[in-house]
């Protein structure tokens with residue numbers, strides 16, 4: 001549906017798919033699979049891909065923006081004296097400081113791609129429980145329709161208790177991001193996901209599975225504390241299941257990918273109807289807060305200049321009415337591999353503090 005006209009019809013925006021899931025659930029493989037699915041469509045619809053995992057050794061897809069082009073995670077480990085997880089988090093934080101540029105590049109492509117796909121770091125909490133993860137998610141979601149693809153390792157979630165903890169985790173992410181949510185039961189080539197669908201649809205069936213699973217009953221057949229706790233939690237989850245879509249896929253064979261994209265399209269409509277108004281409201285509030293901070297610092301700058309003038313120092317070179325929004329454009333250093341000279345162009349954000357004559361602060 002390419003439109004070159006300049007009429008008022010709203011342009012179809014791409015949908016951003018943010019993959020989240022436990023380490024090893026198959027996020028990267030899943031991204032690779034949906035990428036090749038989109039390439040093989042007729043006509044092909046290559047997505048715009050962001051890799052946010054600084055520690056991944058090899059990515060099976062060509063990403064347009066790769067965090068590893070900007071931050072050297074090994075170097076972060078050395079410089080800050082951190083272990084692997086701390087370094088991944090710090091790398092993500094460093095990258096987030098440049099995320100406005102990333103968003104600029106994504107928005108530039110918004111008219112030509114149908115999907116923007118984001119692969120996140122292996123360990124789920126680094127993305128879901130960090131300020132950077134929240135900033136990145138919010139920034140993308142307030143710019144284009146966004147859905148969360150929560151990837152689940154189906155063969156590892158067949159025990160009722162494990163299944164429930166995984167669902168509770170998904171639930172917490174849903175309430176944190178407040179975005180349309182798709183449960184992706186991955187690896188269906190190893191373990192079909194019908195048991196999960198049954199448990200989600202049929203409360204009694206899940207209760208039965210819980211009861212027959214060892215350890216939830218004591219010797220006399222009385223239900224233990226664990227059982228009643230799980231019972232109450234599954235009632236909470238029952239509510240949660242009403243709000244989301246579940247699909248089974250195999251990133252290995254490509255099974256179910258078509259259904260996944262149908263769910264994505266349904267979520268786009270949901271985003272526009274339910275999420276956009278809320279996002280616009282929060283964006284306006286954010287902008288207002290930002291404007292207040294700007295006004296405040298302009299006022300303080302004005303005061304400083306007055307002082308300078310009084311001292312007979314600086315001549316006034318600064319026009320307070322000038323628009324200062326574009327001051328960042330000169331140090332554009334996030335790479336879109338398609339636009340810029342590549343390969344071999346590595347920009348080191350790790351050391352950028354040094355050019356200003358100081359080291360990055362290190363933890364004591």
Ligand SMILES: Nc1nc2c(ncn2[C@@H]2O[C@H](COP(=O)(O)OP(=O)(O)O)[C@@H](O)[C@H]2O)c(=O)[nH]1
Pocket residue numbers: 021022023024025026027028029030122186187188189190249250251252253
């Ligand atoms: N059998 C099977 N294995 C899979 C599937 N998807 C991923 N894997 C395997 O799961 C492991 C972890 O995958 P990866 O994509 O690196 O997980 P990530 O940490 O979530 O990015 C790898 O060994 C993959 O080959 C699948 O659909 N079926």
Ligand SMILES: [Mg+2]
Pocket residue numbers: 027028029053056120121122
């Ligand atoms: Mg990965």
